[in-house]
Structure formats: structure tokens, C-alpha cells
Amino acid sequence: MVAVQRTVVRRGDTLIVDGVAYDLQRFAHIYVVGTGKGSAVMAQGLEAILGDRISAGAVTVKYEHVAPVERVTLYEAAHPIPDAAGVQGANAAMELVRQAADDDLVFCLLSGGGSALWPAPSGGISLAEKQRMTGLLIDCGARIDEINVIRKHLSAVKGGQLARLAAPARLITLVLSDVVGDRLDAIASGPTVPDPTTFRDCLNILTRYDLLDRLPDSVHAHLQQGLAGSVPETPEAGDPVFELGQTVVVANNRLALRAAREAAEARGYTTLLLSSTLEGEARHVARMHAAIAQEICQSGQPISPPACIISGGETTVTVRGNGKGGRSQEFALAAALHIAGLDATVVLSGGTDGTDGPTDAGGALVDGRTVARAEALGLQPEAFLHRNDAYHFFQALDDLLLTGPTGTNVMDMYVVLVGA
Structure with a gap:
């Protein structure tokens, strides 16, 4: 507002x-x-x-x-x-x-x-077929801009x-x-x-993710008609x-990150606004953030503790398991594995809208003790990550970020804190 x-x-x-x-x-x-x-x-x-x-x-x-x-x-x-x-x-x-x-x-x-x-839906495409198409695009790990190219032409x-x-x-x-x-x-x-x-871009994206043979018949027909020029661009x-x-x-995300940086500096942290344009697999981006936390702990670089690394963007998750979660929760679970044992290190991963994926959580909060706490409860973090089930992992630990809808949506935010 x-x-x-x-x-x-x-x-x-x-x-x-x-x-x-x-x-x-x-x-x-x-x-x-x-x-x-x-x-x-x-x-x-x-x-x-x-x-x-x-x-x-x-x-x-x-x-x-x-x-x-x-x-x-x-x-x-x-x-x-x-x-x-x-x-x-x-x-x-x-x-x-x-x-x-x-x-x-x-x-x-x-x-x-x-x-x-x-x-x-464009003429001839049913809601059920649109739903199936959306599910295929989300599960294959396509970027949001690629998904939207398809959406626009359907x-x-x-x-x-x-x-x-x-x-x-x-x-x-x-x-x-x-x-x-x-x-x-x-x-x-x-x-x-x-x-x-264009319609040609749609076909290129679907080919890239090997989805052409899995399309609903009406979607395939509509795209072919678009290529032929019988459906207008x-x-x-x-x-x-x-x-x-x-x-x-x-x-936008940059505005939100600047506000977070100001809040961190007011609390005495040395800050680094890393990027507002992060993309890629959530678990891979999380590993990079964990590596920065390790470097700060070991050498005081790129900034000295107490340190606050702030970044944002929109990662993706290639769904291979049957678990529950979202990209921010998957980021947090992957980060927990890579900061295990680090003292005074905390990572927050959250969607600015307050809802991460098809869940009621905005993300999750982890620290250097998260993995040990999980294992003490008989949980295996790697297994939860393998089946894309970060939600139930963090639910068991009571570490979900539960804000409710925030009334905004400017992608995701990642905050890494390393104490002195």
C-alpha cells in the first residue's frame, strides 16, 4: 500500500x-x-x-x-x-x-x-489441461520467465x-x-x-525440457496453429x-534488500548486499551462501563479523521426490547441511510474500546446530532434501518461518548472519 x-x-x-x-x-x-x-x-x-x-x-x-x-x-x-x-x-x-x-x-x-x-485459457484449451501444463513446467525446473513464455501463448x-x-x-x-x-x-x-x-520460443523451451511428448493434445495443437500463423501472435x-x-x-527485491541492510546496520552488523538477481537451483545457491559464511568464520573475508550477508532473487527446484516444500525451504535445508558445526552462524531463507510454494510457511531458519538437532530426533537431513521434503523436516524442528501473507511479493530474501 x-x-x-x-x-x-x-x-x-x-x-x-x-x-x-x-x-x-x-x-x-x-x-x-x-x-x-x-x-x-x-x-x-x-x-x-x-x-x-x-x-x-x-x-x-x-x-x-x-x-x-x-x-x-x-x-x-x-x-x-x-x-x-x-x-x-x-x-x-x-x-x-x-x-x-x-x-x-x-x-x-x-x-x-x-x-x-x-x-x-485460449480457445480449445480446458482448465484441466492448463493445470496439467502448469504442473509439468513447475516440476521440470524451468525458470519462471520460461514458464511465463508458455503461459502467455496459452x-x-x-x-x-x-x-x-x-x-x-x-x-x-x-x-x-x-x-x-x-x-x-x-x-x-x-x-x-x-x-x-513467440510461439517458436514456446517450442524451443518445451524441447529444452523434453516436454513435447507430454503435452495435452489441445496445447500441442494450439502451439502448432500459432507456428503456422492461424492463431495470432x-x-x-x-x-x-x-x-x-x-x-x-x-x-522490487532491491528495495526490500536495502531496507533489510539498513535494519542490520542499525543493529551493529557489518553488511554486504550481495545480489538481487540470484537464480539457479535452490540447493546450489544455498551452498554458495554457506561457503561465504565459512570464509567469514575462517578469514574475516569478504566482511568481518559480526557480519550480515543479504541477497535476493528467485531460485528454482527440480522436483525429483514426492515431498512437500518450496524453494526457500529447500534453500534453508541445503544451507543447514553446509553450515553444520559453524558457531554463531544463522541463515534465513524466505519468500517476501510469506508463502513458499504450496505451503503455509514463508521459508525456514537454520543455524550451525540444525543438523545435529535433527539427527538427535532420528531425522536424516540428506534424505529429506533428496525427496524435496523440506517442509516436514522443518516442521519437526519447529523451524518454519510462519509469517502469514505479507501483502507484498518481491521475490525471495536470504540473510546470513555470522557473529563475532
């Missing part, structure tokens, strides 16, 4: 969005649509600014990620595997923007999780297609970025911005539908 109110300022009948002024008197209606784990709180912030000038709204959030709103209708839906409630929310948003005229203003509020929460709303529906209304998009590098076309699959990807840069649009990133 604060991020929206910092970006959008109202002065009487003038609305200023990231320095661009709009005369509210020229708009007959103001509509609000949106999707993502943080979009309800974003809508709450926009309502505080515009009040009864908002004519109607339809925003889809993950279950239990709601916030008090009055002018906007909230739809709760499933993430990361879409459900029928998500289809209902997406349809409501599309219906709202279709009725917008050239004297109307549409706000689109986007945050992480928006792709899954706005399923609007959707009626993503990849700039909402902008096509909203034209000729004025369109303002406010974004909480959950994507490395803040790529607008990847956040919530870019429903209001040009799409640089998503709108690209230069398309006139984008001429009346403004898109602003109101918050």
Missing part, C-alpha cells in the same frame, strides 16, 4: 503517477483490475487515493491474501496451479476492461503470482492482450516486481506490455494498443 501511495499522488482533480499528470475531470469512469499475491493491498492503497472516483474493480488474489476494500471486488483463487475461481476472476477483469471507452481510465495492479491467478489475457482489450481507454499499470531484472513482460506474464516472445512493441499506456514498477 505504501509503495502505491508513494507512486500515485492526488492533488484535487490532478493525479500524478510517477511524475506524469492526469486530469481526473476528463475521465467518465475509473476501473481497477489486477492479479497477484500483493494486488489486494495495492487496491487498498489506490482506494485510499481515489475513493469514490473508482467506478468498479475486479482483482484476483491468492486464497487468504485479501485486504479491506470497498470499491473493488476481490476474487480469491489458487496458486501455483490455477483453479476455476481464477478463471472467474480473470473473466471479470476482462469483461470490465472491454467496456472501457476512450474517456475512461483503467488501472491494472500486478504482483507476483499473477500468472497463475489469472488463468484465461492465454487470452497475458502477453499484452489485456492492453488490447482495454483500448482505447487510458491504461496505467502499477507493478510489484517478482522477476529478476524487473522484466515487465515477465511479471504476471505482462498482460499490459509488449511481448517479445501476442502484440509486440510498436502495436498501437500500447500508445496510451504507462507502466511503473512501484517496488
